Amino acid sequence: MERKTGAIVDIETESGEIFNGVSLAHYLLFEDEVFEDIALAPSPLALINYLLGRSCKLSSMTCHFKGPGGACLPLHSDNGNGIPAPFSMTSQVANVNYALTPYSEEAGALGMVPASHRLCRQPRPDEVMLGGDHGNPNAVAMNLEPGDAVVWHGNTWHGSFVRTVPGIRMNLATYFARHYVVTQEKFGEYVPPEVIKRHANNPRMLRLLGQEQGYGWDASGPDWAKFAKAPRGQFD
Numbered sequence: 001m002e003r004k005t006g007a008i009v010d011i012e013t014e015s016g017e018i019f020n021g022v023s024l025a026h027y028l029l030f031e032d033e034v035f036e037d038i039a040l041a042p043s044p045l046a047l048i049n050y051l052l053g054r055s056c057k058l059s060s061m062t063c064h065f066k067g068p069g070g071a072c073l074p075l076h077s078d079n080g081n082g083i084p085a086p087f088s089m090t091s092q093v094a095n096v097n098y099a100l101t102p103y104s105e106e107a108g109a110l111g112m113v114p115a116s117h118r119l120c121r122q123p124r125p126d127e128v129m130l131g132g133d134h135g136n137p138n139a140v141a142m143n144l145e146p147g148d149a150v151v152w153h154g155n156t157w158h159g160s161f162v163r164t165v166p167g168i169r170m171n172l173a174t175y176f177a178r179h180y181v182v183t184q185e186k187f188g189e190y191v192p193p194e195v196i197k198r199h200a201n202n203p204r205m206l207r208l209l210g211q212e213q214g215y216g217w218d219a220s221g222p223d224w225a226k227f228a229k230a231p232r233g234q235f236d
Helices: 034-039 041-051 194-196 202-209 224-229
Strands: 022-025 059-065 075-076 092-099 110-112 149-153 159-160 169-177
Touching: 022 169, 034 059, 034 169, 034 194, 034 202, 041 092, 041 149, 041 169, 110 149
Parallel strands: none
Antiparallel strands: 022 059, 059 169, 075 159, 092 149, 092 169, 110 159
8 A cells, every 4th residue: 555655654553644534455466476365265265156156257356444534434235336226136246355454343344234135225325324323223343353354245235434543454355246247357358477377277267367258259259168168057
C-alpha cells in the first residue's frame, strides 16, 4: 500500500490522518509469487469448488486497508455485478477473506448477516448500515485472528464496521466467479509470461486465470479442445 500510494503508515498507530476509512489495493496477484500460492490454497479452494465448481475463475485479489474514521462499508451482496433479483440459490460468486490483522468490531471488522444468502436479494436501504443506532440488528462482527479466513456464498450480506481505535485493519480478499461471469480484474486478457510458464503443467491455475476459457473467440472460431477439457462436475 505504501508503494501504491506513496504514503508511509504505521499499522499499529495510524490515527486516520493518512488513511481515513477504507482504501482498496487492486490487482495484487502478480505482485509476488506468494499470491499465486494463496489462490491455490487447498482448503479454501475446496470450499470454492463446492460453491462454484472446478470450472470457476479467479475474479480479483485485493486488500482492504482500513484506518480509523470514515463511514462503515454498507452491507451488500457481491452479486452487485448486474445479477438481477431474485438471485439464484446457486452461488455465482464467492469470497475468501483472509484476516492479516486482528478483527473486532472496534477494529473495523468484517460484518455479516448470517443466513442472508437465502433471501436472494440485496439489502434494502434500511438494512445496509453496520453499527450505531441504525445498524442492522442481525449483523455480527467477525472476530478473527491473523491467518483466519472466512469463505462465503455470493448472496451473503456483508460489509465492515467503522474502525474506532488507532491502527490499520488489513485483509486479503480472494474473489472467485463462475466461468461465465465477467471477472473484476483482467486475468483472462493478460497474464505475465513468467506466470504462465510457472503453471504450464497446472491446468487448475490456468483455468483460474481464464486461460482455458472456451468463449471469447476471434475470426478463427472456437477452440473446441478447451470446451472438451472443461470440468463438468456436480457443482459446475
